[in-house]
Amino acid sequence: MKYDLSKKPTRGAQRTLESFSKTMFNLLAKKSFENISVNEICEISNFPRATFYNYFDDKYDLLNYCWHLLSSQIYLNEQPNETSEKSLATLFDRTYYLLSSHNELLSAILKNNPLDSSLISNFSAYLKRVIQEVFHEYLHFDNNEVPIELVVDHFSNTVMLILEAIFLKRQPITLEEAHKYLNFLLGHLVEGSQ
Incomplete structure (x- = not known):
């Protein structure tokens, strides 16, 4: 990403970033990502192209x-001392x-961008990377038989499988039902976390 997310934005930069991201979300609710142009984003945001390319x-x-916003x-920064099981449930709940x-x-985005579109794939991949980062930081198991990277992949794939079914494939269920799915798919690792 061109814009450095690690530095605190000025008020002007904050307004500019907010305007561009709001415009992108509004356009995604009305048309496919492939049909959105930088010119259109700039015109609606009321900024010149040069400003867009500064960011x-x-x-x-x-x-x-936008996915970053x-x-x-989802991040669990304020809860570093939770058990792995509790962190898993907290992350799942926050993402839900x-x-x-x-x-x-x-729903509006899915009307204009099919489930198999590059936009939805990009969103799922981005969300999965965030979930993996959080899991990697907060999941701690004493099991030395399985590498933590494999555990993180397993957990993030399982969480994404459930969330994609609910929110992208439009099979809505309650959080309690989603916890049952999570418990079934991850077994003993989440039993005491609800």
């Missing part, structure tokens, strides 16, 4: 920034609530 390399870079609510709170936007 982003292209519309894909802006898209990754959505997924930033994140997608649930943006369900209307997701």
Whole structure:
């Protein structure tokens, strides 16, 4: 991503980034990602192309920034001392609530961008990377027989499988039902976490 997310944005930069991301989300709710152009984003945002390119390399870079904004609510920074099982449940719940709170936007995006489109694949891949980062940081198992990377992949794949079914494939279930799925698929690792 061209814009450095590690530095605190100025008020002007914050307004500019907010305008571009809001425009992107609004356009995604109305048309396919492939039919959105940088010119259109700039025109609606009321910024020149030069300003856009000060922050982003292209519309894909802006898209990754939009995914960053959505997924930033998932991180568990304030709970570093939880057990691995509790961290798993907390991460799952946060991701469920994140997608649930943006369900209307997701529905609109899915009307214009099919499930097998590059946009939806990009979103799923980005969300999975965030989940993997969090799992890698917070899951700690004493089992030396299985590498932590394999455990992280297993957990993130399972979480994404459930969340994609609920929110992208439009098979809505309650959080309690989703916990049952998670418990069934991950077994003893989440039994005491609900």
